[in-house]
Amino acid sequence: MKLDDAAAILDALPGVTVGTKWGNRTWLVGKRFFAWQRPFSKADLKRFGDETPPSGDILAVKVENLDAKDALLEMGPPGFFTIPHFTGYAAVLIELRKARIRDVRAAITAAHHSVTPAKKKSKS
Secondary structure: OOHHHHHHHHHOOOOEEEEEEOOEEEEEEOOEEEEEEOOOOHHHHHHOOOOOOOOOOEEEEEOOOHHHHHHHHHHOOOOEEOOHHHOOOOEEEEEOOOOOHHHHHHHHHHHHHHHOOOOOOOOO
16 A cells, blocks of 8 residues: 555545645544654664664544554554654554555544534434
8 A cells, every 4th residue: 555545545434634744644623633644863873773664655643532542552553653752642563565555444433423522412
């Protein structure tokens, strides 16, 4: 999977616009971003030390909360990971070339739901 494949999923969601944040493509609902292209900074790469960092297109997606992040990472879907810069932040990174499309779609859908206003229930 490539960033353009993920972008097609993101662009098809209701209310989504594409902008730029930190110089990278970012997907928003209103003013709230929920997914963004996330290349590694020089500081990120330095933190990997001797370990080979994930490569190719990297997508960051918000998750509901830190417990959801921990649970997702514990399940260990291929390509999903975090870095020290994201410690204490409710988002995960996805190495798209290693990820399964169904996992990416589920993560994107959940991230979109986290920024979409809840529909009010009508009184019967």
